[in-house]
Amino acid sequence: MPRLTEDPLKTPLIIAGGKPMSANKTGNWRSARPVIHEEKCTGCMICWKFCPEACVTIEGELPKIHMDWCKGCAVCVQECPVDAITLENEEAP
Amino acid sequence: MTVKTSIPQDEKLSAGHLACQGCGATLAMRYALKGLGTDTVLVIPACCWTILAGPAPLMSVGVNVVHSPFACAAATATGVSHGLRARGNEKTAVVAWAGDGGTFDIGIQALSGAADRDEDIIYVCYDNEAYMNTGIQRSGGTPAGAWTMTTPGAAGAERPKKDLDAIIEAHHPRYMATATPAYPEDMVRKFKKARDIKGFRFIHILSPCPPGWKYESDETVMLSRLAVQTGMFPIYEVEEGRFKLNVPVAKRKPVAEFLRRQGRFRTMGEPEVAAIQARVDAAWDALNKRA
Numbered sequence: 001m002p003r004l005t006e007d008p009l010k011t012p013l014i015i016a017g018g019k020p021m022s023a024n025k026t027g028n029w030r031s032a033r034p035v036i037h038e039e040k041c042t043g044c045m046i047c048w049k050f051c052p053e054a055c056v057t058i059e060g061e062l063p064k065i066h067m068d069w070c071k072g073c074a075v076c077v078q079e080c081p082v083d084a085i086t087l088e089n090e091e092a093p
Numbered sequence: 094m095t096v097k098t099s100i101p102q103d104e105k106l107s108a109g110h111l112a113c114q115g116c117g118a119t120l121a122m123r124y125a126l127k128g129l130g131t132d133t134v135l136v137i138p139a140c141c142w143t144i145l146a147g148p149a150p151l152m153s154v155g156v157n158v159v160h161s162p163f164a165c166a167a168a169t170a171t172g173v174s175h176g177l178r179a180r181g182n183e184k185t186a187v188v189a190w191a192g193d194g195g196t197f198d199i200g201i202q203a204l205s206g207a208a209d210r211d212e213d214i215i216y217v218c219y220d221n222e223a224y225m226n227t228g229i230q231r232s233g234g235t236p237a238g239a240w241t242m243t244t245p246g247a248a249g250a251e252r253p254k255k256d257l258d259a260i261i262e263a264h265h266p267r268y269m270a271t272a273t274p275a276y277p278e279d280m281v282r283k284f285k286k287a288r289d290i291k292g293f294r295f296i297h298i299l300s301p302c303p304p305g306w307k308y309e310s311d312e313t314v315m316l317s318r319l320a321v322q323t324g325m326f327p328i329y330e331v332e333e334g335r336f337k338l339n340v341p342v343a344k345r346k347p348v349a350e351f352l353r354r355q356g357r358f359r360t361m362g363e364p365e366v367a368a369i370q371a372r373v374d375a376a377w378d379a380l381n382k383r384a
């Protein structure tokens with residue numbers, strides 16, 4: 001065991017955000033999927049704002065849900081002010 | 094094309110975390126980090142967030158995390174803060190991030206000490222109103238009448254929720270605030286503001302929990318909003334003793350609208366609902382006198 005006084009004061013081995021949890025695909029938790037109906041969507045991005053998974057992105061004019069991580073909680077369905085998102089049952093493969 | 098949004102777009106919460114569907118505590122962290130930024134260290138005692146932060150080396154938050162024993166989030170954060178400051182780092186925000194069990198009950202001694210010494214930390218309690226990570230046991234944050242694993246039967250929890258905010262305010266903190274995920278702009282603003290204050294700061298977040306409160310996961314934000322609009326969870330801040338109501342509720346909804354959506358209050362009778370309504374009415378009389 002090195003003595004404390006000889007401790008090389010190394011930086012932590014785990015770098016914050018170095019290996020994000022996104023390696024863990026939670027999409028297979030889902031039993032129902034949210035579907036955005038683009039003709040109704042106004043691009044207000046409220047679904048992005050309230051997604052507990054941070055799996056909605058807003059690079060384009062309309063939001064995009066990333067199904068690799070969406071758990072199907074349906075918060076976005078509930079919060080969409082113009083009912084542009086519906087919940088559809090997932091089919092077993 | 095760049096979209097305009099009411100909260101910052103930079104994302105420090107990573108998808109793939111292990112929270113239950115619709116977890117309010119993940120929304121709380123998402124907004125907190127938007128306000129705090131990356132120059133932050135989180136100190137997390139035993140709670141759901143111990144798990145949600147990720148099994149090392151995977152992490153769901155893009156900031157450093159120190160895991161602490163259950164009773165000593167505030168003491169550990171104190172140590173981290175002193176260590177950083179001793180090395181000349183005055184900037185990094187040191188944030189204790191604890192549940193209601195870790196705050197109202199088991200960590201209250203360390204919390205009281207840190208508040209009294211005016212330690213340079215932000216203490217956050219995300220309050221899901223029970224010990225959720227171990228399967229829904231009653232805490233000092235559980236409201237009267239709520240079913241939990243340790244308060245079974247139709248009557249639910251006997252004792253009213255502990256008034257933690259009054260306890261904290263009695264310590265004369267530099268800054269204290271309440272927040273809840275239905276009001277992300279308010280929450281982000283409060284974390285930004287708290288970050289720039291030196292000394293002891295406290296933020297109490299009401300954090301709906303689908304399995305613990307027994308409601309469908311899509312109603313997390315709705316319940317968070319109803320808690321405010323029924324007056325059950327007022328949104329305010331106190332800065333150097335000055336009180337400010339941040340979300341005025343002109344016409345409060347009946348508390349039943351909040352209670353009746355949750356399975357944990359399923360067996361509550363009308364007299365009990367009326368008693369809670371009376372308590373909320375009285376609390377608002379007192380609040381309105383301060384505002």
Ligand SMILES: Cc1ncc(C[n+]2csc(CCOP(=O)(O)OP(=O)(O)O)c2C)c(N)n1
Pocket residue numbers: 139140141142163164191192193194195196221223224225226227232
């Ligand atoms: C000293 C000690 N006692 C008990 C536990 C077991 N334990 C881990 S998390 C937890 C519940 C924490 O409840 P709370 O602080 O409300 O956070 P939540 O899980 O609800 O998010 C308990 C009892 C522990 N880790 N350490």
Ligand code: SF4
Pocket residue numbers: 034050051052053054055056065069070071072073074075076077
């Ligand atoms: S269903 Fe839930 S996890 Fe999926 S995009 Fe909507 S809010 Fe996000």
Ligand code: SF4
Pocket residue numbers: 111112113114115116117118119141221225226301302303304305
């Ligand atoms: S038990 Fe509740 S607080 Fe814990 S991860 Fe699940 S929803 Fe979130």
Ligand SMILES: [Mg+2]
Pocket residue numbers: 192193194219220221222223224225226
């Ligand atoms: Mg809890």
